[in-house]
Amino acid sequence: MTDGGLKVEQPMESVEALSREAEGLKVKLEEERQKLNDVPLTTVAARLENLQQLNIKPRRVLKGHQGKVLCSDWCNDKRHLVSSSQDGKMIIWDAFTTNKEHAVTMPTTWVMACAYSPTGSMVACGGLDNKVTVYPLSFDEDVTQKKKAVGTHTSYMSCCTFPYSDQQILTGSGDSTCALWDVESGMMLQSFHGHQGDVMALDLAPSETGNTFVSGGCDKMALIWDMRTGQCVQNFEGHESDINTVKFYPSGDAIATGSDDATCRLFDLRADREIAVYTKESIIFGVNSVDFSVSGRLLFAGYNDYTVNVWDTLKCHRLTILYGHENRVSCLKMSPDGTSISTGSWDFTLRIWA
Amino acid sequence: MAQLSNLQQQRLMVEQLRREASLKRLPVSEVVEEIKQFILQHEPEDYLLIGFSSQKNNPFRERASCDIL
Numbered sequence: 001m002t003d004g005g006l007k008v009e010q011p012m013e014s015v016e017a018l019s020r021e022a023e024g025l026k027v028k029l030e031e032e033r034q035k036l037n038d039v040p041l042t043t044v045a046a047r048l049e050n051l052q053q054l055n056i057k058p059r060r061v062l063k064g065h066q067g068k069v070l071c072s073d074w075c076n077d078k079r080h081l082v083s084s085s086q087d088g089k090m091i092i093w094d095a096f097t098t099n100k101e102h103a104v105t106m107p108t109t110w111v112m113a114c115a116y117s118p119t120g121s122m123v124a125c126g127g128l129d130n131k132v133t134v135y136p137l138s139f140d141e142d143v144t145q146k147k148k149a150v151g152t153h154t155s156y157m158s159c160c161t162f163p164y165s166d167q168q169i170l171t172g173s174g175d176s177t178c179a180l181w182d183v184e185s186g187m188m189l190q191s192f193h194g195h196q197g198d199v200m201a202l203d204l205a206p207s208e209t210g211n212t213f214v215s216g217g218c219d220k221m222a223l224i225w226d227m228r229t230g231q232c233v234q235n236f237e238g239h240e241s242d243i244n245t246v247k248f249y250p251s252g253d254a255i256a257t258g259s260d261d262a263t264c265r266l267f268d269l270r271a272d273r274e275i276a277v278y279t280k281e282s283i284i285f286g287v288n289s290v291d292f293s294v295s296g297r298l299l300f301a302g303y304n305d306y307t308v309n310v311w312d313t314l315k316c317h318r319l320t321i322l323y324g325h326e327n328r329v330s331c332l333k334m335s336p337d338g339t340s341i342s343t344g345s346w347d348f349t350l351r352i353w354a
Numbered sequence: 355m356a357q358l359s360n361l362q363q364q365r366l367m368v369e370q371l372r373r374e375a376s377l378k379r380l381p382v383s384e385v386v387e388e389i390k391q392f393i394l395q396h397e398p399e400d401y402l403l404i405g406f407s408s409q410k411n412n413p414f415r416e417r418a419s420c421d422i423l
Contacts, residue, residue: 018364025371032379039383044390055405059414078413096413232370234377251392253385268389270380293403295396296389314390339401340414354402354414 033273041266041276045314051297054310058324059340060352062093064100069344070112070127071159071331075120078337082123083350084111090125092137095335095342095352104135104143113159117166122183124150124169126157132171134183151181151188159202163213163227170213170227172199178215180227192225194232201245206252214255216243222257222267236267238274245289250296256313258287264301266313278311280318289331294338302329302343308353324351 067087074081080101084090088109092102112127117134126132130153136146155174163170163180168189172178178192178199197218205212211227222243224234241260248255254268254275262283266276278299285304292299292313299311308322308329327346334341340354397403406412 013361013365015361015364018361018368022364022368022371025368025375029371029375032375036379036381038381039386041382041386044383044386048390051403054403056402059412059416231373234374249389250396251389253392254389268382268385271382271385272377272379273382275382275386293400295393295400295403297393297397297400297403314386314393334402338399339412341402352414354412 033271036271037273041314042316045312045316048314050315051312051319054298054320056310056320056322056341056353058322058351059354060095060098062095062098062350062352063348064091064093064103065089065348065350067109067348068327068346069330069348069350070110071114071125072333072342072344072350073115073123073161074333074335074342075116076118076336077120078335078339080116080120081342081350082114082116082125083344084114084125084127085348086110090114090123090135092123093350095340101139102137102143106133110156113157113171115161115169117162118164119166122166124160124162126160126171128156130154130156130173132157132160132169132181134169148183148186150183150186151179153177153179155198158198158200161202161204163204163211164207170202170204172202172215172217174198176217176219178202178213178225190227190230192223192230192232194223194225194235195219195221197242200243203247203255205248206250214246214248216246216257218242220259222246222255224255224269234269234272236274238265238267238277239263241286244287247290247292250292250294256290256292256299258290258301260286262286262303264290264299264311266299276313276316278309278316278318283309288329289333291332291334291341293334300332300334300341302332302345304328306345306347308332308341308343322353325349 065085067085072083090104108129110128114125153173159172176195180190195217202215220239222236239259245258264278289302325345331344344350
């Protein structure tokens, strides 16, 4: 195609030519990834000593929800926790004393996601209402007075988080997209298209490693995104069913995922491939939530069989099982200083383990 | 998002694949070694892993109760 006097490239692009190039690239990528799979993780880890017995016990039980607990998040002050439930309530707890400091009733049930802002002055939540609503926290007036709907998807919101400041919020949705919103104006700053199914979870890269995040979905894929450009920079497959949870490894170089296929997996970003699978024949129930301990040596995973399994990330074996919940473990999160882990369950309670 | 023609969709896919193909990748042995080093470096701060030298340092220790005499 020429345009007046301008010299324009003539790439002989046809659907067939592009299709052939795509196939060729896919084969090349697969070969590259295979070539680099030189040594299994467990071989490198074999030289490490086995860990001593862990001393993790249930320390607190947070009772108050009248429905399944679906999501929770820690405040950066390491003691407050926000949780949301199927009963439409969001509760803010002082985890040390187990006191409930705020209770907010949402005009919707199944509040599937909640998050604390970095300064601790606001919380965000949403779910079946397709929206993310922000609540500035205050002891002087009813918290629902100043609430603000920030963004709307065309399907349920499954996850949300504040990327590094109180001014923006990142959401994932059943409409298969993620979106970045400006809290003040409610404007969508960026949208992320690429999943072929509901987005179920997202996690931010540790701030040292830049503006990226990972999302996991019902299309069994985990995708790494550049927040500024909206582009998908890497993708990982391997799971055999919906991915319910994703988490960055503390160094930012790898991600852990948990799935309905009853496995957790570790994918390394620089090797661009799966490097570990955490599985046992006896484990047949889906994983809803994962998190790492501070060093990354421990991988905590909450399952539909009511337990939390603690895995040795390097040696790929299970270290211990945390019992206590009386129904599915739907969410779990390490506290900001790494001293404890909170779990939330369909048994209406949250528990703190340390 | 407006419906893309088949050609545009193919083009986007090929561009994405080209970007991925140009990524620099490292062998598994190297990345795992780095993960191991990270773990060893941060183990001393990982209280869930090493526990507390004294339960007094555990912010979630069982609360002592006081009796008012």
